[in-house]
Amino acid sequence: MNNFPFPSETVHRREAPVPEEEVMQIEGWDDKLMGQLHKITGQEERPHFHLHHLYAETTNWEQMARVPSHGIPRIMHYVWCEQKSSFTFNHFLSVLSVIRTMVPDSIYLYYETGNYPTLDEKMYNTWLEELRYNFPWLITEPQNNTKICSGSIPNEYFVMSKLRKHGGAFMDFSIAMVEFDESLMPFDFIFEQGPQSYGIIGSKPNFPFEVQTYDQLKRRSENGKVFQCPDAQPRLEGVKNYICLRLVDPLFPEILLKESAENVPFYRYMRKLFYGNEGLPEVKTHLNEVVPNNGHYVWFGGGKMDYIFYLSALSVLYIVKADVIYVHGDKPPSGMYWERLQKEEGDRVRWVYRQYPHGIYQSYVGRVEHAADVARHDIMLKYGGINMDADVIFTRPLDRRLFHYDTVVTLDNYWYPMRPFPNTFNLGVVMNKPHSKFWQLYQFSERYYYEDDYTWNSNRVPYKIWERNPSLLRIEPELQVICCYLKCYPTWVETRMEAYQLSKNIEAWKDRAMSFHWTWPSPSELDNEQSLRSNNSLFAGIGQNVLKAAGKW
Structure with a gap:
């Protein structure tokens, strides 16, 4: 997938104009709210992704919940005091810890009218929407003309009024609950004394109206509990022995999934919350190869096959040694290189008619890049195999072990981050x-298709699916290396700076990569055969090796 605009001389390779009358015939197309649904409770419906085993199937997460006979009810309250901020993974983990441990009858989220948690521009933080659609007892309550916050902390009188009415507990979003039934539920009131404010405040309902402050609530009964939550440092031992933890550092699913996090106690507990198991999720492998040894390209609009596409196809046939290459599109490629490929390779290269997809899930698809993406969903879902962009050249055979996985992908390069996404995928090569x-999940996610967002459908959505379902695919950094502006950034290192340093000396590690993917621009050495043969650069050497493998040098 090209991540930069195509220059004018190569636009014809992929673009197919859509007749205006066809656009007008597609009912329900809204170019401003593409893929969005109706408004619910005054909030626009936002993209959300199914969370595996969030609630109904995990009520016995640790043990059977005890039927309460006294003490603090199974009700949790949150107050949103952050201004114009997103509901992050840390916020989500706080609420999820309550769902897992308290097994609440209700969770209330109070916010001032007009200050509902925002959705970041890249639409990474959809965690609140996922709670709304996966937990049945979340109640979001806007508060009109009511002071619910005193700066960045919940207003004391507001908290007391809600506890008097409902009972339960108020909890700060920086807290993750570890235990409730034995440690907290039996008491008349509970207080977590944090460094600056209370992290948890709870009580039974219907206490007298004259009890207006936290101190008055404390003095009202001797059956209370005051405690503290330790900071959740990664090496904190005995996590399950605490009542709660204070989340002091930003968290992302990928942090929990690193091999270095496998035996870290805090990360093990967080994985238990999010994925249901303390250990690292295992990516399923099969005894026999399950990925067909066939290559697929998607090519809409016809036009001349350029030289890098020609080299790409030869590398699939002679370096990967695919059985067949299928080129899917509404018109076949043309030009001398396409004719040469068909003449020399015969039935090993086949054009397959594929109708240009003008829509998906009732949303209009206009951009040819998006059309290629949604077609690729269906092609790979039906047939499987190896899919690559036309600007990918393989440099060594694929590791046959990869053919035993359901799906194999790579991360996008680190040099152009899409914050707050910690990473994204590049499906320029996928198996x-x-x-x-x-x-299946990827295609289903196109319910939230956005025509005007270049990287949402192709790069960011598949990454979000992986975050929630890490056992479904293998991330193989050596499958492809992405090159932007002729700088190549491997993803087998963990930081931008490491990738940048490696980009300065490609020769030192080039043999580790199975393919190179030039998203923009293509090297001039690969423009035509004369340039390739007359050049001795590293990129020219990649193309020359393809010709040698094909017996054409």
């Missing part, structure tokens, strides 16, 4: 078996 679960 999968037919009907893999990842591709």
